Amino acid sequence: MSLRMIAFMVLGLVFLYGLFTIGFxxxxxxxxxxxxxxxxxxxxxxxxxxxxxxxxxxxxxxxxxxxxxxxxxxxxxxxxxxxxxxxxxxxxxxxxxxxxxxxxxxxxxxxxxxxxxxxxxxxxxxxxxxxxxxxxxxxxxxxxxxxxxxxxxxxxxxxxxxxxxxxxxxxxxxxxxxxxxxxxxFDKLSRPKIVTVMSDLKKALLGFLMAQIILGMLTYIVALSGLLILGVDYPLAVALLLVVVEILPVLGTSAVLVPWAIYCFVTGDPHLGIGLIILLLVIAVSRRLLEPKVIGDAVGINALATLISMYVGFELIGVIGLILGPVVIIIYQALRRVGILQFNIKLG
Structure with a gap:
């Protein structure tokens, strides 16, 4: 890989980071x-x-x-x-x-x-x-x-x-x-390749948004079912609140269910408290299991690559890396497919 290509890749990553932060x-x-x-x-x-x-x-x-x-x-x-x-x-x-x-x-x-x-x-x-x-x-x-x-x-x-x-x-x-x-x-010879890359990126980004909608609906269904079984008040509104806080950075459903469960234990309602803890575990486990698969199918990369890219992105740049990580993998695959980015490891 030439130095010019490496420089373009670095500039592209910086541009993507800026696009997903300041330019969001x-x-x-x-x-x-x-x-x-x-x-x-x-x-x-x-x-x-x-x-x-x-x-x-x-x-x-x-x-x-x-x-x-x-x-x-x-x-x-x-x-x-x-x-x-x-x-x-x-x-x-x-x-x-x-x-x-x-x-x-x-x-x-x-x-x-x-x-x-x-x-x-x-x-x-x-x-x-x-x-x-x-x-x-x-x-x-x-x-x-x-x-x-x-x-x-x-x-x-x-x-x-x-x-x-x-x-x-x-x-x-x-x-x-x-x-x-x-x-x-871009020059005329490169334009068809760029069109292909843009098409792949468009499908992947729209697929990512659709995946988030699907995950939100699944979270809402699981939360609503659990709240109805537990017999709590305002199950529709509470389930919607859980979906909203699940989307927000840092918080998650635990910000609602854990204090609620503690209150139930303190006020002498351990059955509801245990039920809320179980509901929290079911939501967390089901979302963590389904998220890589749903996002991977939607954006066109396998579940393992999705999981690795989301984890690495989160560790490197925080919450925004959960989105940017899969995007980088998508662009990389598209560039290799059209022949813009070609390198292979040669031993010996």
């Missing part, structure tokens, strides 16, 4: 524009309207539907969260009452024991209660801190959405020109 709103707008391109073409063909009109109609329709769904889902989650916090004092009172009753029962038990044994058991109990209290405070502080950080990012989120929507309209208006301008960067 533009990347998302480009993917959405590619996804909507067929619908725009159908409107232009059957309604005989110009590209500007068709693109404006499709973008507006897509934006309206997306914002509507976001509002409905967000409103449901926020309303259920507000209802939960309204009932939080009741939950705390129940927990305090249970702990007080447990303390009274423990005191009666101590009085029936020899003094040395009673003192030793009391010391163990105090240590256990202190450890449980410290862990609960740590969990509450961590969750509160996370949501506080999320609240601080709301202005940035609005800027992201504004940039994304403007970029979406502009890219839908001029996607063919953007495509031609990109191809003009």
């Amino acid at each position: 709103p533009f990347l998302l707008a480009l993917l959405t524009a590619i996804f909507l391109e067929r619908l725009i073409g159908l409107l232009m063909k059957y309604l005989r309207v110009g590209r500007l009109t068709a693109a404006a109609f499709v973008c507006t329709f897509f934006t309206t539907v997306a914002l509507g769904l976001t509002y409905i889902i967000g409103f449901k989650i926020v309303s259920e969260t507000i209802e939960f916090w309204k009932r939080a004092p009741e939950y705390l009172n129940n927990a305090n009452a249970y702990l007080q009753d447990a303390a009274d029962q423990t005191l009666l038990f101590y009085q029936s024991l020899p003094p040395d044994i009673a003192d030793q058991l009391q010391g163990w109990l105090e240590t256990g209660v202190k450890g449980l209290t410290d862990n609960l405070n740590h969990i509450v502080t961590a969750i509160s801190g996370y949501f506080l950080n999320v609240a601080k990012t709301i202005p940035s989120l609005f800027i992201f959405m504004f940039v994304y929507l403007i970029a979406l309209y502009l890219m839908c208006f001029g996607l063919p020109r953007i495509y031609e301008a990109f191809l003009n960067l």
Whole structure:
């Protein structure tokens, strides 16, 4: 492999990293524009309207539907969260009452024991209660801190959405020109190869998005089934909340189910607490087992390569590496297939 090819590969990786971080709103707008391109073409063909009109109609329709769904889902989650916090004092009172009753029962038990044994058991109990209290405070502080950080990012989120929507309209208006301008960067002999690489990358990225939708639906079905079996309140909203926190970095379903299970144990409902822990394990195991296979089938690489690329990407650059890792493998395979990237190890 020549130094020139190595330099191009390094620059390409740096460009991809920047695209998936700073340039993510533009990347998302480009993917959405590619996804909507067929619908725009159908409107232009059957309604005989110009590209500007068709693109404006499709973008507006897509934006309206997306914002509507976001509002409905967000409103449901926020309303259920507000209802939960309204009932939080009741939950705390129940927990305090249970702990007080447990303390009274423990005191009666101590009085029936020899003094040395009673003192030793009391010391163990105090240590256990202190450890449980410290862990609960740590969990509450961590969750509160996370949501506080999320609240601080709301202005940035609005800027992201504004940039994304403007970029979406502009890219839908001029996607063919953007495509031609990109191809003009290469000589005529290289263009068919670049077209093949771009086609593979397009299919893989759209497949990746579809894979995430499938995984989200599977998580929702598993969570909803488990919550219905456990007989909890608001199973539809809670299952949706679990899907949302599973998508968010760092949190995951454990951020909801673990504190909930601890609360159940503290308030004297161990059956529900055990059920929530089992549900957490089922969701985590099923998603970890299915994720490499689903993503691998969707993007066109085998499950082992997907798993390795996601793990290496995550270890190197964090959460964004979970997406960028498979993308690098896809581009590598496409470049080898069209003959742009050819090297073999020769021994002796």
